Amino acid sequence: MKRSRINPVSKKRRSLEVERRATRELVLARDLNRCQCCVPGCTFHATDVHEIKSRARGGNIIAIDGDLSNFLSLCRYCHHFITTNPAWAEARGFAVPSWAGPAEMRAAERARLQFLYGSEPEEFDEDDDGQDA
Numbered sequence: 001m002k003r004s005r006i007n008p009v010s011k012k013r014r015s016l017e018v019e020r021r022a023t024r025e026l027v028l029a030r031d032l033n034r035c036q037c038c039v040p041g042c043t044f045h046a047t048d049v050h051e052i053k054s055r056a057r058g059g060n061i062i063a064i065d066g067d068l069s070n071f072l073s074l075c076r077y078c079h080h081f082i083t084t085n086p087a088w089a090e091a092r093g094f095a096v097p098s099w100a101g102p103a104e105m106r107a108a109e110r111a112r113l114q115f116l117y118g119s120e121p122e123e124f125d126e127d128d129d130g131q132d133a
């Protein structure tokens with residue numbers, strides 16, 4: 001009886017990997033290959049793409065409809081630091097819990113800005129649609 005070899009990667013996973021690579025390239029280009037975290041020890045040159053809401057928490061590893069808001073470019077050191085310090089990452093907006101919705105994602109973005117610039121970001125009105133009257 002002839003046995004066929006088991007594929008190491010399924011067709012579905014292979015097609016998802018193509019989309020993930022495209023998302024990675026878009027994110028790195030958007031952030032100009034610069035690390036978006038910069039903890040002490042950072043190399044400033046982004047090589048990794050980090051998902052703010054990870055796949056394990058219900059996020060995606062690909063951009064849905066071109067939405068790159070769930071992704072950050074990071075150097076390997078900062079990515080490792082964020083991954084191994086989840087409480088620190090959540091407090092500073094580099095990770096969100098599984099139940100996080102759009103409001104929590106916006107709050108995480110404000111926390112990241114505060115961490116990066118060391119000051120309070122401008123007040124944000126939840127009802128404001130970003131257009132001036």
